[in-house]
Amino acid sequence: MNEKIILAGFGGQGILLAGRLLALAAMKEGKYVTWIPSYGPEMRGGTANCAVTISDDLIGSPIISFPNVLFVFNQPSLEKFLPKLLSKGLLIYDNSLVYYDDRRKDIDVIAIPATQLSVELGDQRVANLIMLGAYISKRGFPSEGAFLSALKEVLGDRKASMFEINEKAFRKGLEYGKSA
Amino acid sequence: MAEKLLMKGNEVLAEAAVRAGCRFFFGYPITPQNEIPEYMSWRLPEVGGVYLQAESEVAAINMVFGAAGAGARVLTSSSGPGISLMQEGISYIAAAELPCVIINVARGGPGLGGILPAQSDYFQATKGGGHGDYHLIVLAPHDLQEAFDLTVLAFELADKYRNPVMIYVDGFLGQMMEPVEIRDPVDLSNIPPKPWAITGAKGRKRNLIKTLYLEGEMLEAHNFKLKKKYEEIAQNEVRYELYMMEDAEIAISAYGISARISKTAVKILREKGIKIGIIRPITLFPFPYNVYESFSDKLKYVLVVEMSMGQFVYDVDYGLKRKVPVDLLSHAGGIAPTYEEIVSCIMEKFGKGGN
Numbered sequence: 001m002n003e004k005i006i007l008a009g010f011g012g013q014g015i016l017l018a019g020r021l022l023a024l025a026a027m028k029e030g031k032y033v034t035w036i037p038s039y040g041p042e043m044r045g046g047t048a049n050c051a052v053t054i055s056d057d058l059i060g061s062p063i064i065s066f067p068n069v070l071f072v073f074n075q076p077s078l079e080k081f082l083p084k085l086l087s088k089g090l091l092i093y094d095n096s097l098v099y100y101d102d103r104r105k106d107i108d109v110i111a112i113p114a115t116q117l118s119v120e121l122g123d124q125r126v127a128n129l130i131m132l133g134a135y136i137s138k139r140g141f142p143s144e145g146a147f148l149s150a151l152k153e154v155l156g157d158r159k160a161s162m163f164e165i166n167e168k169a170f171r172k173g174l175e176y177g178k179s180a
Numbered sequence: 181m182a183e184k185l186l187m188k189g190n191e192v193l194a195e196a197a198v199r200a201g202c203r204f205f206f207g208y209p210i211t212p213q214n215e216i217p218e219y220m221s222w223r224l225p226e227v228g229g230v231y232l233q234a235e236s237e238v239a240a241i242n243m244v245f246g247a248a249g250a251g252a253r254v255l256t257s258s259s260g261p262g263i264s265l266m267q268e269g270i271s272y273i274a275a276a277e278l279p280c281v282i283i284n285v286a287r288g289g290p291g292l293g294g295i296l297p298a299q300s301d302y303f304q305a306t307k308g309g310g311h312g313d314y315h316l317i318v319l320a321p322h323d324l325q326e327a328f329d330l331t332v333l334a335f336e337l338a339d340k341y342r343n344p345v346m347i348y349v350d351g352f353l354g355q356m357m358e359p360v361e362i363r364d365p366v367d368l369s370n371i372p373p374k375p376w377a378i379t380g381a382k383g384r385k386r387n388l389i390k391t392l393y394l395e396g397e398m399l400e401a402h403n404f405k406l407k408k409k410y411e412e413i414a415q416n417e418v419r420y421e422l423y424m425m426e427d428a429e430i431a432i433s434a435y436g437i438s439a440r441i442s443k444t445a446v447k448i449l450r451e452k453g454i455k456i457g458i459i460r461p462i463t464l465f466p467f468p469y470n471v472y473e474s475f476s477d478k479l480k481y482v483l484v485v486e487m488s489m490g491q492f493v494y495d496v497d498y499g500l501k502r503k504v505p506v507d508l509l510s511h512a513g514g515i516a517p518t519y520e521e522i523v524s525c526i527m528e529k530f531g532k533g534g535n
Binding site: 020023024027032033034035036037039058059060061062063065066 | 184186211212295296351352355356357358359440441442443444445447516518519520
């Protein structure tokens with residue numbers, strides 16, 4: 001396994017957290033992982049992205065120029081990163097917020113109305129977990145157990161009350177991914 | 181029991197310092213190292229230590245000077261512009277032969293530059309920075325496990341040689357996360373005593389820590405003493421990694437994040453049949469000149485990869501005794517070299533006839 005994932009969207013959409021959850025869950029599955037944010041003078045509403053590498057081997061460069069998995073949470077991120085997605089790669093995008101015209105015929109695509117589904121669940125902040133659920137159901141990795149344990153760890157005691165809604169969102173994404 | 185955690189580089193450095201027995205931190209905020217003071221601000225009080233945000237980097241390094249003089253394990257951290265402000269104090273600490281650890285999470289310069297990663301403080305770290313004849317011991321980890329382990333080592337070396345030690349990383353290593361085995365805390369009762377420290381002179385002769393020697397002979401003697409110490413450090417403390425160098429005909433030389441990126445390039449180039457490896461210094465002072473010299477008859481080409489406009493390359497060239505052609509692949513200002521461009525750099529030169 002050598003998964004090179006870029007997650008991109010607006011600041012505040014939980015992009016960095018989503019990447020961290022994936023990395024931590026994969027680590028719990030015994031993989032080598034790295035997580036690296038694009039950091040800069042960024043603010044809420046600005047762009048945010050991070051790169052997660054999951055591998056069976058030691059990871060040299062943690063920086064990803066050409067991902068094989070791309071999570072897109074807003075339109076500018078689609079325009080910026082889609083040309084870099086490798087052939088046969090996987091695009092997962094929130095089609096409540098992003099318009100995609102199927103211009104690439106050489107990739108797999110999951111379109112999921114993550115923001116709309118999160119609003120239905122009652123908390124727009126969990127759209128990121130819905131996206132992750134869809135990805136994990138497609139890949140079958142990492143396991144639900146590893147993922148939920150990562151979620152619990154990242155939320156910690158301070159945000160433990162957020163676990164339930166995040167788990168619900170994750171399961172919503174899993175379900176959607178299975179039917180997609 | 182050692183535990184493995186997914187941690188950010190800056191937090192790894194901070195936790196390692198605490199486990200190495202560091203109980204004092206003085207600093208002033210600057211990106212991209214802010215997670216270090218943030219972490220220390222809650223972590224040090226947990227272990228009975230002191231975290232203090234100084235009013236400037238100038239104040240911070242002089243607080244370090246004081247704590248080091250009192251025999252404490254003490255840390256400060258900053259990035260380029262802040263490290264520049266500390267240079268006067270660093271020169272004084274080196275002159276007074278006091279142990280301390282300074283972390284530079286380097287960003288792009290010169291001037292305010294930017295907050296993105298760079299390796300352009302190499303000259304400053306290894307060739308002085310402040311005034312006078314002195315050296316820091318400079319450690320350059322290339323992944324986070326090494327960052328942890330070298331931080332622990334930094335405190336040991338600082339005490340052993342009574343010399344400031346710099347941990348020199350870049351913003352990528354500071355900001356990235358990867359799994360790290362958090363080693364057990366060092367046994368503080370095993371730290372050798374510091375009879376020279378200023379601890380109150382009750383029942384003993386008073387100690388004096390000073391850097392002023394007005395008489396030429398005294399100052400020269402002090403400088404010769406320091407020189408002898410640096411030679412001893414060069415003798416004992418050189419650390420480096422040879423990566424796939426056994427049968428290498430060409431080499432990449434790089435340190436820190438650039439070396440890590442180069443490892444991916446070397447894997448790809450090896451698959452293409454190129455006999456290539458990496459010479460990676462782990463200590464930038466003392467520099468492994470002898471290692472380069474030992475390869476100077478075996479290599480036909482060396483590519484230096486660094487995130488600066490050509491600083492590290494001088495030491496590589498010097499080590500190779502100018503017997504091997506050396507090229508430089510430079511980036512600056514927050515742009516990292518990609519393994520793809522390293523691969524094509526080498527393939528352009530040596531790819532013909534390869535498979």
